[in-house]
Amino acid sequence: MLSKMTPKKLDFFDLFERHAKTSVEGTALLAETLAGWPGTANNVCRIEEVEHACDNITHMTIDLMRRTYITPFERDEIRELISRLDDVMDHAQGAASRLELFKIQSVPPHMIELGKVLARATEQVHEAVLLLRNIKKAQEIQAYSKEINRLENEGDRILKAGLAELFETEKDPIAIMKLKEVYERLEAATDRCEDVANVLEGILIEHVG
Amino acid sequence: MLSKMTPKKLDFFDLFERHAKTSVEGTALLAETLAGWPGTANNVCRIEEVEHACDNITHMTIDLMRRTYITPFERDEIRELISRLDDVMDHAQGAASRLELFKIQSVPPHMIELGKVLARATEQVHEAVLLLRNIKKAQEIQAYSKEINRLENEGDRILKAGLAELFETEKDPIAIMKLKEVYERLEAATDRCEDVANVLEGILIEHVG
Amino acid sequence: MLSKMTPKKLDFFDLFERHAKTSVEGTALLAETLAGWPGTANNVCRIEEVEHACDNITHMTIDLMRRTYITPFERDEIRELISRLDDVMDHAQGAASRLELFKIQSVPPHMIELGKVLARATEQVHEAVLLLRNIKKAQEIQAYSKEINRLENEGDRILKAGLAELFETEKDPIAIMKLKEVYERLEAATDRCEDVANVLEGILIEHVG
Structure with missing residues (x-):
């Protein structure tokens, strides 16, 4: 996945954008994997590859x-931004690998929905990262932040509804625990999108004044 | 709840104080709700309203x-402070809505105790926020921080004791999982009070020297 | 444990190093405790003593x-560094006290392994903290960060494998929940080592340029 990259020519903006774009691919794949589970189990190792690609971009940065x-930007801002970006795909991959490791039989509708919310939040993060290069549009960060915040709230609502339904319908406590683990990782990934938005707001507000 | 506010006249100190005061009301209501559960189930939507009021103050800030x-203060400090303040009521509301969504039958004594500790920690946060306006008293932040830290440790101790008791006495694993979720949200809310104290210390130490 | 210290003579470097060194002792003791459980139950209160010693060093700082x-360094960096250092032993002690409180009967091999990874990560943190005093070697922080990151990934892998095995072999859901709690605290402690490395990187990169 990274073989096409020629590191010497990439600047910080390229790397941030590449990371965000790779995460968009990864979470889209995860959403698809959840929707088609267990028929999509082969995707899990592809999601792990995406996560490694993100790790590589982080190290390059x-x-x-x-x-x-x-x-x-300040060195500290660069480090913070790339680390928070990296957290998103870390948790997304954590969700995917748990599906396989815990031998999840079927994915409930709320979990599919949460996967879609995560994919949409990651798209918004990508759009927000593109603002870094075009400082004139810095004010737009607020709109993306607001939308990411809205998606995070929606994710939280879905998690609660998903757990409530699970407690109601699933009688095997171990099956509940397994699915709860996956739910929590998906929600954590959506949460981390908000952290990225926060760091971006910090950078853009600082540099625009 | 916010209808009485005339935003144009409010400055940053007003907003921080309003947020902290609203959180005090919210966590007091939560403590009361826990103590009287399930007779107090009607409070849950009031707690959600308090949480929305806090969200609004955050957006106004x-x-x-x-x-x-x-x-x-630095823009970054303002954003950090209001975000961390907002986390407290987020988790408090998360605990309240889980009581209802998971159809909790009865609240164990340790959980009532933890709700009281959270309410007390939020009161300390409010007192600490009041220091921002009166920079001469900045040194007092240490006393509040210490007390919030003590309450956070007490919260942690109660969580552990509560879980131990639950594992000992409750034989239905699903009932344990539901209560564990509420315990964890209460403990997270108490934890977040410590984050607010940290941000306040950062601001006050910086500006007093 | 702290009786040997003569606070007046200690500077910031001494305190950071003392904290990190004490944590190394604490996590080594925890690793030993896990490996010998339940025969090592007497160690739990010694681990709690180590955690109190760390708290004291934090307050002294x-x-x-x-x-x-x-x-x-900046006051904020000092506060951040000592707080993140303190989180490691907090979680380590949380794992130890849960072993006792939840009356864990036996510790699975993956958990013993995770305890060893935590002890190794804490050793790396100690080595990295020693760089603060010798700013000329600041570049070496990258090597420690990388190794701590590697150990954190290994910890995450062991946690997942441990849970998968638990779900597979343990049929009592309450026993699973208890062990899951301990696993999660151990993993959180390993995670926090990465946070310390991040703060150290921030300080050292800033001051070397």
């Missing part, structure tokens, strides 16, 4: 920071 | 920050 | 910060 004298 | 050229 | 006019 840290490396570039070390080799660069003048950076477009 | 972010808006004010955008419209204001010179702010009393 | 905050106190020293208040009494000191010129600090070696």
Whole structure:
């Protein structure tokens, strides 16, 4: 996945955008995997590959920071942004691998819905990351933040409804525990999108004034 | 609840204080709800209203920050403070709505105790927020931080004791899972009070030197 | 444990190092406790003592910060570093006390393994903290960060494998819940080592440029 990249030519903006775009692919794949489970079990290792690709972009960013004298933002902001971006795909992959490891038999409708919300939140994060390059549009960050916040609230609502339904209908406590684990990872991934938005707001507000 | 507010006259200190005061009301209501459950189930939607009121104050703060050229603290500190304040009531409301959604039959004594600790921690947060306006008293933040820290430790101790008792006495694993969810949200809310204290310490230490 | 300390002579570097070193002792003791459980139940109160010792060092650091006019790093960095260091032992102690409180009968091999990974991560944190005093070696932080990151990933992998095995072999859902609680605390402690590494990177990158 990273073989097409020629690291020397990539700057910080390229790396942030590449990371966000790769996460969009990863969470889209996860949403698809949840919707088609268990027929889509082969996707799990592809999601793990996406997560490795994100890890690589993170390391490239840290490396570039070390080799660069003048950076477009504070070093601390760069590190914070790429780390928070990385958390999203970490949790998304955590959800995917639990589906397989815990031998989940079928995915409930609320979980499919939560997967879609995560995919949409990641798309918004990608759009927000694109603002970094075009500082004139910095004010737009508020609109993306608001939408990511709305999706995070929706994710939280779905999680609660999903658990309530699970407690109501599933009589096997171990089956509940397994699905609860996956739900929580999906919700954590959606949560982390909000952290990215926060870091972006911090950077853009700082640099626009 | 917010109808009495005339936003134009409110400054940052008013908004922080209003948020903290609203959270005090919300967590007091939650403590009362836990103590009287299930007779107090009607309170849950009132707690949700309090949480919405806090959300509104958060948005007003972010808006004010955008419209204001010179702010009393760094923009980042303002955003961090109002976000961390908001987390407390988020988790408190999460606990309340789970009581209802999961159809909790009765609330164990440890959970009532934990609700009281949360209410007390939120009161301390409110007192600490009042220091922002009176920078001369900034040193007092240490006393509030210490007390919030003590309450957070007490919360943690109660959570552990509550879970131990639950594992000992409750034989239905699904009932345990439901109560464990509520316990964890209450403990997370108490935890977040410590985060607010940390942000306040950061601001006050910075500005007093 | 702290009786040997003569606070007046300790500077910030001494306190950070003392904290990290004490945590190394605490997590080594925890790893030993897990490996020998339940024969090692007497260790639990010793681990709690270590955690109190860490708390004391944290308070001494905050106190020293208040009494000191010129600090070696930003006040915020000092507060952040000591707080994140403190989180590690907090979670480690949380794992230990749950073993006892929940009357865990026996510790599964994956959990013993996770305890060893935590102990190793804490050793790396200690090594990384030693760099603060010798700013010329600041670049080495990257190597420690990388290793801590690797251990954190390994911890995550062990947690997932441990849970999968538990779901597969343990038929009592309450026994699963108890062990899951301990697993999660151990994993959280390992996670927090990464947070410390992040703060250290922030400080060292900032001050080396």
